Amino acid sequence: MKSVKSISRTDEAYARLKDDIRANCLAPGHLEPEPELAARLGMSRTPVHEALIRLEAEGLVEIVPRRGARVLPISADDMREIYEILTALEPEAAACLAARQPSEKEIDPLDQATQDMTDALDKGDLDRWVEADDRFHQTLLRLHGNKRLAAFVGALFDQSHRARMVTLRLREPPIISTAEHRIILEFLRRGDAEGTREAFRKHRQRTSVELISILEDYRLPHL
Amino acid sequence: MKSVKSISRTDEAYARLKDDIRANCLAPGHLEPEPELAARLGMSRTPVHEALIRLEAEGLVEIVPRRGARVLPISADDMREIYEILTALEPEAAACLAARQPSEKEIDPLDQATQDMTDALDKGDLDRWVEADDRFHQTLLRLHGNKRLAAFVGALFDQSHRARMVTLRLREPPIISTAEHRIILEFLRRGDAEGTREAFRKHRQRTSVELISILEDYRLPHL
DNA sequence: AAATATTTTAACGTATACATAGATGTATTT
DNA sequence: AAATACATCTATGTATACGTTAAAATATTT
Numbered sequence: 001m002k003s004v005k006s007i008s009r010t011d012e013a014y015a016r017l018k019d020d021i022r023a024n025c026l027a028p029g030h031l032e033p034e035p036e037l038a039a040r041l042g043m044s045r046t047p048v049h050e051a052l053i054r055l056e057a058e059g060l061v062e063i064v065p066r067r068g069a070r071v072l073p074i075s076a077d078d079m080r081e082i083y084e085i086l087t088a089l090e091p092e093a094a095a096c097l098a099a100r101q102p103s104e105k106e107i108d109p110l111d112q113a114t115q116d117m118t119d120a121l122d123k124g125d126l127d128r129w130v131e132a133d134d135r136f137h138q139t140l141l142r143l144h145g146n147k148r149l150a151a152f153v154g155a156l157f158d159q160s161h162r163a164r165m166v167t168l169r170l171r172e173p174p175i176i177s178t179a180e181h182r183i184i185l186e187f188l189r190r191g192d193a194e195g196t197r198e199a200f201r202k203h204r205q206r207t208s209v210e211l212i213s214i215l216e217d218y219r220l221p222h223l
Numbered sequence: 224m225k226s227v228k229s230i231s232r233t234d235e236a237y238a239r240l241k242d243d244i245r246a247n248c249l250a251p252g253h254l255e256p257e258p259e260l261a262a263r264l265g266m267s268r269t270p271v272h273e274a275l276i277r278l279e280a281e282g283l284v285e286i287v288p289r290r291g292a293r294v295l296p297i298s299a300d301d302m303r304e305i306y307e308i309l310t311a312l313e314p315e316a317a318a319c320l321a322a323r324q325p326s327e328k329e330i331d332p333l334d335q336a337t338q339d340m341t342d343a344l345d346k347g348d349l350d351r352w353v354e355a356d357d358r359f360h361q362t363l364l365r366l367h368g369n370k371r372l373a374a375f376v377g378a379l380f381d382q383s384h385r386a387r388m389v390t391l392r393l394r395e396p397p398i399i400s401t402a403e404h405r406i407i408l409e410f411l412r413r414g415d416a417e418g419t420r421e422a423f424r425k426h427r428q429r430t431s432v433e434l435i436s437i438l439e440d441y442r443l444p445h446l
Numbered sequence: 447a448a449a450t451a452t453t454t455t456a457a458c459g460t461a462t463a464c465a466t467a468g469a470t471g472t473a474t475t476t
Numbered sequence: 477a478a479a480t481a482c483a484t485c486t487a488t489g490t491a492t493a494c495g496t497t498a499a500a501a502t503a504t505t506t
Contacts, residue, residue, distance in 0.1 A: 057280035088315040
């Protein structure tokens with residue numbers, strides 16, 4: 001049975017704009033007046049404006065009075081901010097999850113995600129790799145159960161998505177990252193909270209350094 | 224010179240509603256239709272609706288289709304979520320700040336805040352105590368410099384404000400808390416990152432346990 | 447020609463209008 | 477009297493209208 005819950009125009013505008021931003025269809029820095037956006041989306045200004053307020057709250061756009069909405073660019077400093085937070089939050093959540101010894105059934109989607117990462121890596125499909133990577137992290141937080149934490153980390157993932165996609169293509173395939181996920185999963189299975197925390201922290205610190213140095217080495221100030 | 228930057232109606236509605244929620248003038252769970260809110264605030268529905276979208280994004284209200292806006296109640300579980308995040312983030316940020324050896328001039332507002340806490344405690348002025356406590360935490364994060372982190376922690380403070388105010392009045396005066404801030408400040412001054420982190424973590428863990436057990440002992444499921 | 451003043455344009459903020467759909471209240475039936 | 481069906485009411489979602497004001501374009505002056 002299909003869930004036809006008559007999506008509102010505001011939700012539609014929100015979803016489409018967010019997708020366009022993530023997919024880099026709307027370039028970072030791009031400024032577009034509301035009437036244009038409304039025309040492009042085939043609706044009036046009202047739902048577009050409401051969607052923009054939500055996107056602004058999530059840190060994806062900036063509403064510039066009398067100019068329109070700007071797609072917020074991401075700088076190396078932004079990535080430092082984002083990864084500092086992820087490094088503090090995710091290992092803690094993972095350790096907490098490990099401590100309560102999740103069942104194999106709960107762990108299964110994480111297992112699936114790591115397999116998909118390996119698979120995508122073999123086939124050189126980086127888009128699918130990132131999708132599986134995201135899925136791993138989001139699933140882990142969902143299992144942990146702290147909704148506020150999951151939502152916030154999700155917003156940070158959205159903000160950094162474009163930059164991650166670009167840098168991923170400027171470096172060697174993410175073999176180490178994939179392996180680290182498998183290690184984290186193994187500690188989780190064993191219910192080893194400390195091991196999980198440290199493995200996750202190491203993973204985040206490494207990816208953080210790697211990502212930011214690419215941004216700086218390639219002189220990519222804004223993505 | 225007065226900064227008369229002609230505040231927008233949306234901003235006005237946002238600020239007034241947020242203040243009313245923080246001050247418990249709008250009871251938790253309270254549901255009010257937009258037209259009523261608009262009439263009360265002396266403006267049309269549009270800016271009220273836009274303010275509500277922002278407040279919803281910040282986790283203070285929930286927009287219920289065809290019913291109006293509900294002031295979100297805070298449960299013991301919500302407080303667990305919030306304090307888990309604060310415990311992970313704040314000690315990390317404080318340690319990082321300590322590591323870069325802030326100047327005495329930078330530290331001064333923190334010093335001021337702890338003095339104000341001591342002062343308020345002596346005079347039994349709990350409102351002022353909470354204000355100074357909030358100021359300490361927000362100032363520390365501002366000094367640390369991670370804007371996303373500061374904004375998110377600020378939102379969590381707003382969400383938990385009512386519950387903190389109530390529980391504060393159901394227990395002994397916050398002598399230990401006040402002292403702990405002084406200790407954290409001392410480690411900061413010395414540039415002792417590890418000491419700062421541990422002192423802060425201990426502070427958060429203690430306040431967390433204290434607060435949540437009051438909520439549960441007094442059977443206060445929602446505030 | 448460059449700089450300034452003026453006019454024109456247009457985007458936003460806000461109010462209002464209206465259709466829809468859910469909630470409330472009333473009447474009817476059993 | 478309780479339950480159900482019907483009618484009314486009302487809040488929302490969305491479109492549209494309009495005044496204000498910033499930006500852009502044009503004209504004017506130096």
